[in-house]
């Protein structure tokens with residue numbers, strides 16, 4: 434995974450606990466465009482690496498913008514960025530990766546965000562607006578004060594008429610509102626959602642009544658429920674004609690690293706997709722949240738940081 438240095442060109446307080454950071458390449462070169470919905474890894478001042486979605490226009494070659502919410506339980510990631518990073522500081526970031534691609538051939542795209550989950554939806558909205566696709570962006574938050582980028586979205590994005598705010602709804606009011614937001618879907622519509630796990634599951638459940646599950650695209654910011662590991666068993670991994678045993682309590686990535694084979698990783702929680710390897714044989718036990726259901730059913734890829742095997746041996750290849 435390529436990492437490079439950037440300079441912080443601007444820091445803005447978007448809300449009382451969300452700051453945006455405008456980044457430029459430290460060497461002065463342009464970034465070039467990035468795929469809408471992509472995220473980057475940022476290594477903060479305490480060397481903690483976290484993923485953040487880009488929310489600047491994807492075709493802006495010069496700037497990347499990320500928004501960082503100060504998490505109450507921050508283990509050094511968001512807190513260090515909030516407290517220690519100022520204009521002029523340097524950070525290290527990865528090249529953008531995309532797990533939330535815009536689907537081709539949709540009759541409409543409905544973007545449904547909650548809270549800080551709006552960030553990947555902003556770059557997708559910029560992109561859809563630029564290529565003149567039919568879309569709406571629905572933004573749920575506890576209040577306008579707690580919602581970042583409201584003025585940008587309504588007044589300066591160029592697509593303010595496609596943005597709809599849903600602020601201050603009680604939890605039990607959400608399903609009805611989501612139902613009306615998603616009511617105009619057809620079988621060729623696509624829905625993209627990012628926010629808390631329960632919110633995304635409600636969106637998926639309501640949308641899946643009309644569109645195929647694979648037309649609902651979910652961006653996970655955090656690992657979901659922990660998998661029950663009590664019934665884990667050892668298995669073998671074959672790579673380049675060598676066989677390694679993966680014991681209970683160790684991941685494929687760890688076992689390969691123990692044997693001098695480095696697999697690129699980032700989140701190590703099954704959410705970013707960096708560690709995905711090819712599967713040439715055997716049946717994976719998918720435990721990630723970064724691949725779609727159809728990708729998992731194909732059984733030809735595996736997120737090697739968390740997933741295990743249902744068969745005694747997996748034959749893998751490095752991408």
Ligand code: FES
Nearest residue numbers: 699701706708738
């Ligand atoms: S390192 Fe992120 S999914 Fe494996």
